[in-house]
Amino acid sequence: xxxxxxxxxxxxxxxxxxxxxxxxxxxxxxxxxxxxxxxxxxxxxxxxxxxxxxxxxxxxxxxxxxxxxxxxxxxxxxxxxxxxxxxxxxxxxxxxxxxxxxxxxxxxxxxxxxxxxxxxxxxxxxxxxxxxxxxxxxxxxxxxxxxxxxxxxxxxxxxxxxxxxxxxxxxxxxxxxxxxxxxxxxxxxxxxxxxxxxxxxxxxxxxxxxxxxxxxxxxxxxxxxxxxxxxxxxxxxxxxxxxxxxxxxxxxxxxxxxxxxxxxxxxxxxxxxxxxxxxxxxxxxxxxxxxxxxxxxxxxxxxxxxxxxxxxxxxxxxxxxxxxxxxxxxxxxxxxxxxxxxxxxxxxxxxxxxxxxxxxxxxxxxxxxxxxxxxxxxxxxxxxxxxxxxxxxxxxxxxxxxxx
Amino acid sequence: xxxxxxxxxxxxxxxxxxxxxxxxxxxxxxxxxxxxxxxxxxxxxxxxxxxxxxxxxxxxxxxxxxxxxxxxxxxxxxxxxxxxxxxxxxxxxxxxxxxxxxxxxxxxxxxxxxxxxxxxxxxxxxxxxxxxxxxxxxxxxxxxxxxxxxxxxxxxxxxxxxxxxxxxxxxxxxxxxxxxxxxxxxxxxxxxxxxxxxxxxxxxxxxxxxxxxxxxxxxxxxxxxxxxxxxxxxxxxxxxxxxxxxxxxxxxxxxxxxxxxxxxxxxxxxxxxxxxxxxxxxxxxxxxxxxxxxxxxxxxxxxxxxxxxxxxxxxxxxxxxxxxxxxxxxxxxxxxxxxxxxxxxxxxxxxxxxxxxxxxxxxxxxxxxxxxxxxxxxxxxxxxxxxxxxxxxxxxxxxxxxxx
Numbered sequence: 001x002x003x004x005x006x007x008x009x010x011x012x013x014x015x016x017x018x019x020x021x022x023x024x025x026x027x028x029x030x031x032x033x034x035x036x037x038x039x040x041x042x043x044x045x046x047x048x049x050x051x052x053x054x055x056x057x058x059x060x061x062x063x064x065x066x067x068x069x070x071x072x073x074x075x076x077x078x079x080x081x082x083x084x085x086x087x088x089x090x091x092x093x094x095x096x097x098x099x100x101x102x103x104x105x106x107x108x109x110x111x112x113x114x115x116x117x118x119x120x121x122x123x124x125x126x127x128x129x130x131x132x133x134x135x136x137x138x139x140x141x142x143x144x145x146x147x148x149x150x151x152x153x154x155x156x157x158x159x160x161x162x163x164x165x166x167x168x169x170x171x172x173x174x175x176x177x178x179x180x181x182x183x184x185x186x187x188x189x190x191x192x193x194x195x196x197x198x199x200x201x202x203x204x205x206x207x208x209x210x211x212x213x214x215x216x217x218x219x220x221x222x223x224x225x226x227x228x229x230x231x232x233x234x235x236x237x238x239x240x241x242x243x244x245x246x247x248x249x250x251x252x253x254x255x256x257x258x259x260x261x262x263x264x265x266x267x268x269x270x271x272x273x274x275x276x277x278x279x280x281x282x283x284x285x286x287x288x289x290x291x292x293x294x295x296x297x298x299x300x301x302x303x304x305x306x307x308x309x310x311x312x313x314x315x316x317x318x319x320x321x322x323x324x325x326x327x328x329x330x331x332x333x334x335x336x337x338x339x340x341x342x343x344x345x346x347x348x349x350x351x352x353x354x355x356x357x358x359x360x361x362x363x364x365x366x367x368x369x370x371x372x373x374x375x376x377x378x379x380x381x382x383x384x385x386x387x388x389x390x391x392x393x394x395x396x397x398x399x400x401x402x403x404x
Numbered sequence: 405x406x407x408x409x410x411x412x413x414x415x416x417x418x419x420x421x422x423x424x425x426x427x428x429x430x431x432x433x434x435x436x437x438x439x440x441x442x443x444x445x446x447x448x449x450x451x452x453x454x455x456x457x458x459x460x461x462x463x464x465x466x467x468x469x470x471x472x473x474x475x476x477x478x479x480x481x482x483x484x485x486x487x488x489x490x491x492x493x494x495x496x497x498x499x500x501x502x503x504x505x506x507x508x509x510x511x512x513x514x515x516x517x518x519x520x521x522x523x524x525x526x527x528x529x530x531x532x533x534x535x536x537x538x539x540x541x542x543x544x545x546x547x548x549x550x551x552x553x554x555x556x557x558x559x560x561x562x563x564x565x566x567x568x569x570x571x572x573x574x575x576x577x578x579x580x581x582x583x584x585x586x587x588x589x590x591x592x593x594x595x596x597x598x599x600x601x602x603x604x605x606x607x608x609x610x611x612x613x614x615x616x617x618x619x620x621x622x623x624x625x626x627x628x629x630x631x632x633x634x635x636x637x638x639x640x641x642x643x644x645x646x647x648x649x650x651x652x653x654x655x656x657x658x659x660x661x662x663x664x665x666x667x668x669x670x671x672x673x674x675x676x677x678x679x680x681x682x683x684x685x686x687x688x689x690x691x692x693x694x695x696x697x698x699x700x701x702x703x704x705x706x707x708x709x710x711x712x713x714x715x716x717x718x719x720x721x722x723x724x725x726x727x728x729x730x731x732x733x734x735x736x737x738x739x740x741x742x743x744x745x746x747x748x749x750x751x752x753x754x755x756x757x758x759x760x761x762x763x764x765x766x767x768x769x770x771x772x773x774x775x776x777x778x779x780x781x782x783x784x785x786x787x788x789x790x791x792x793x794x795x796x797x798x799x800x801x802x803x804x805x806x807x808x
Contacts, residue, residue, distance in 0.1 A: 050725065050728035051728040052724050052727065082757055118758065226724075307800050307803030310800060310804040316521065317485070317519070321454065321520070323456065324456030325452075325453065325455070332456045353486055390804075391804075395800070396800060399707070399715070399795075
């Protein structure tokens with residue numbers, strides 16, 4: 001497997017485009033994106049568990065009920081959530097995209113991200129879609145990626161190639177992380193494209209399995225968005241023997257998919273709102289997977305831990321504290337904690353008690369842009385990893401200074 | 405019932421004192437407190453649910469096993485948690501206090517708050533306790549309160565008087581909220597004293613019941629401390645007919661206790677780390693109490709909601725979002741949200757959708773020091789209240805700038 005360029009256009013048959021259609025007042029920022037597959041693709045998706053769901057999610061869910069789709073239309077600048085006319089607007093978006101592309105509106109995935117509770121204006125979208133259709137290109141992946149960004153500071157793309165039954169296959173993706181236009185809605189959107197031939201059932205199985213150890217282990221601020229979704233379209237144009245059972249090809253596909261999703265998790269966490277660094281919590285020695293995940297997520301979500309990491313403070317008491325209230329059944333007297341980065345690693349807690357360590361060395365390790373907190377529970381062989389970011393002044397600023 | 409002065413010394417028979425014994429390097433800040441009842445008192449307590457528990461909690465738990473205590477010794481500046489010698493140190497504290505007061509060490513409640521994972525030096529405490537014993541006074545409540553503070557910006561005291569079987573009774577209390585010396589351990593400690601005659605069993609029942617709607621509905625940052633405890637001593641000196649069953653007197657006692665604990669909850673929330681305002685979330689119309697509490701706590705704990713309140717931003721989407729992911733089974737299309745303060749109230753969301761409102765009026769309401777978010781779920785008659793504070797730059801500063 002190797003990493004390649006091309007984002008959502010890396011897989012055969014996929015083109016994309018992006019533009020500013022006028023939802024955003026700042027015309028230099030894109031706010032609309034289109035992704036198109038030249039043939040109908042198997043599709044699968046997972047959605048936020050928030051009971052308050054953006055209207056586009058409900059429409060997309062209905063459209064993907066038959067396991068197929070051919071295009072994605074997504075706007076930023078407005079989440080189209082908590083609006084009485086939301087579902088109608090989302091349907092109109094799909095209809096406009098379908099008409100422009102000459103495909104059924106039922107085969108269009110719709111997504112929106114941005115401020116909630118404000119009506120999404122349809123005219124800019126309706127006038128923008130024909131232009132997006134005209135400019136679809138295999139080079140359009142970055143424009144599309146720019147079109148779905150809100151307060152993301154960097155576009156998030158990735159693509160890999162690998163081989164299945166002698167055919168070269170590709171999976172590409174783009175994501176927006178947790179950020180907002182007017183800081184109003186932390187949303188994560190991930191669109192994955194692939195040219196692998198795979199049945200909708202197995203595609204859903206692959207995605208649903210993968211997110212348990214990837215996107216579900218990612219936290220910026222513990223607030224679950226109303227608009228999160230991860231969608232994958234796989235159009236079969238690679239010409240591989242179609243994957244219709246959980247065979248070796250399925251395992252290779254899962255591996256490639258995981259490479260893509262882990263990469264995006266790390267990009268989203270590192271570009272979390274106001275973040276100065278990517279935090280990774282690696283738990284080993286857990287009695288079972290559930291314990292490992294619970295501990296990793298509790299630490300990565302702790303505001304006190306996140307603030308300490310912002311200050312490059314080797315405050316391992318925060319880690320122990322977060323493990324202790326995680327709800328996981330652990331022996332707190334057998335926990336080791338090590339901080340690790342490109343500057344080295346340092347053991348700060350052994351058997352639940354502090355050990356002597358050099359504050360200077362710890363500071364140097366924690367000042368890096370990527371910091372790993374390694375926790376050994378000494379109770380078994382299960383492990384897990386969670387990603388997050390530090391809690392900074394800018395997080396408060398972004399989320400407190402709305403409309404001022 | 406009326407509010408009176410005197411804090412933990414308001415109830416008959418209670419004296420207190422506080423001092424700097426040298427745990428803190430800044431000698432102008434107190435770090436040790438003693439509270440004494442002239443006779444043995446019924447006692448009850450509740451403790452943090454964190455699996456990582458401070459050594460003093462374990463010692464106090466053992467000492468209160470017989471339902472009685474006569475004194476409280478508490479230091480700030482060091483939590484005596486995650487130290488191998490912690491239990492021994494905590495026992496020595498109790499022993500020193502017991503010896504100085506001429507009572508059994510088993511009747512001494514021990515508590516510590518401050519940095520964790522650093523050994524608590526015993527000498528300053530051993531040399532300080534005799535002085536504390538000498539200076540015990542019915543005027544010493546504020547000194548004692550100062551002795552348990554960490555980054556609290558205001559001392560937190562309250563006392564009420566009320567009548568039981570023709571006798572005047574009192575309940576007083578002091579608390580420390582979530583703050584730290586070297587910002588390291590968010591702890592809440594509450595010590596309540598009373599001269600009511602009540603059996604240990606019913607005292608425990610009163611406390612355990614009360615905290616469900618008071619301290620358990622309080623959140624500053626979602627991090628559950630290793631050292632939280634609430635202890636009540638009730639020495640019977642008021643001379644009321646002893647409460648030994650859940651009769652009318654018990655109800656009056658519960659009411660008085662609740663007045664004290666709600667007052668402390670509001671003080672702790674309003675003085676949360678870095679907080680500029682007290683947030684109260686009032687949920688009404690819930691189908692049951694559990695739903696009401698789940699919704700209230702989810703909103704009050706949301707980082708995005710808290711940051712929006714810091715910015716005085718009427719961002720009701722944050723409220724809906726937090727309700728949606730709370731896990732409570734609610735109909736999101738029947739939720740009303742109103743913001744309220746001394747400047748008036750404003751409806752911002754009706755039936756789950758935004759309504760037109762004056763941004764200017766909303767801003768004026770949200771700029772106040774105490775803001776209520778009122779949520780009506782229109783599904784029943786259960787209600788609940790939760791307290792918290794806004795998320796500010798100073799929260800990040802306090803918790804990120806440790807040791808720098």
